Amino acid sequence: MKLLTAVIVDDEEDSVNLLRIQLQKYCPQIGDVFAFTSPLRALEEVEILKPDLVFLDIEMPELNGFQFLEKLMPLSFSVVFITAYNEFAIKAFRFSALDYLVKPIYVADLMEAVKKAVDVGKPSEMQLDIFQKQLQLAQVNKIAVSSLSGIVFINLDEILYVEASSNYSILVLLDGEKVIVSKTLKDVQEILEHRHFFRIHRQYIINLNKVKHFNKNDCLLTMENNKQLQVARIQKDKLIEKFGVV
Structure with a gap:
């Protein structure tokens, strides 16, 4: 060698x-x-x-x-x-x-x-x-991601949630746009988990600031776009704790 x-x-x-x-x-x-x-x-x-x-x-x-x-x-x-x-x-x-x-x-x-x-x-x-x-954006409320079409700069406040799709992830934005990135949900989680985001399920990461309603009995979240997302039962208590519910 x-x-x-x-x-x-x-x-x-x-x-x-x-x-x-x-x-x-x-x-x-x-x-x-x-x-x-x-x-x-x-x-x-x-x-x-x-x-x-x-x-x-x-x-x-x-x-x-x-x-x-x-x-x-x-x-x-x-x-x-x-x-x-x-x-x-x-x-x-x-x-x-x-x-x-x-x-x-x-x-x-x-x-x-x-x-x-x-x-x-x-x-x-x-x-x-x-x-x-x-x-350069580390202290700014944006991330730069490599998408299928090139490099996209996204304001974190514009992200409603992120959905897993095989070895890709889909960023769902407030305006309805979907940005596909060539990273797994785990990779995206490592970037977002110290911001105002939380992984509620193996399929989803949510923007905690964009939650409209949480049905604790059915473990269903309703986001600002009225999309309902399933919360894994093992994440239910952690989610409630994030919001400081008493």
Whole structure:
């Protein structure tokens, strides 16, 4: 098996040294490891080194991770982002299917990230675009999703509920529009669960602010568009607790 050439780009020298040691000790797929604390210097060297895999910090003083990648498009290597971002932003990685490591980096996470990078290959420009926009919107009441027609930006307050459809999910909006996204309901749940959304059933996630009526006896919710949705009985008490019913 051909050993992979790896490059680390991170402005924190201690982080670079630790990651280099971890790669050499725990990741047998990795051969040569080159490390840079200056993204500008790394830019000069990457085209010469032609790495298979780049571990890239997002926030750096000279160039951030996205500016670094933009100068190397189209990418010829796989990317694993290194981040200290908050939980919502980390979920944006999952939504765009990009891989990441959170500081401090744990060995098990590193081994899994390397294996995934080998299996999946380089990220697409669309994945990077979705993720970058998702991060920018992290403090805004919107999400950026990859739909069948492209990238769609949706205000969370416009979502009535989300319905599972095999390996896809359907976002049902206030105006009646339905947006199909190529993510499972579980993937969507990871993005929305810390906002004003709640999974009431294996089939549905609802916007708690758009509930009109709850029939506790029949476990049926009526949404603002008068659509009735079944609530799983094991979720009934959790739902009541969400609304603070006494």
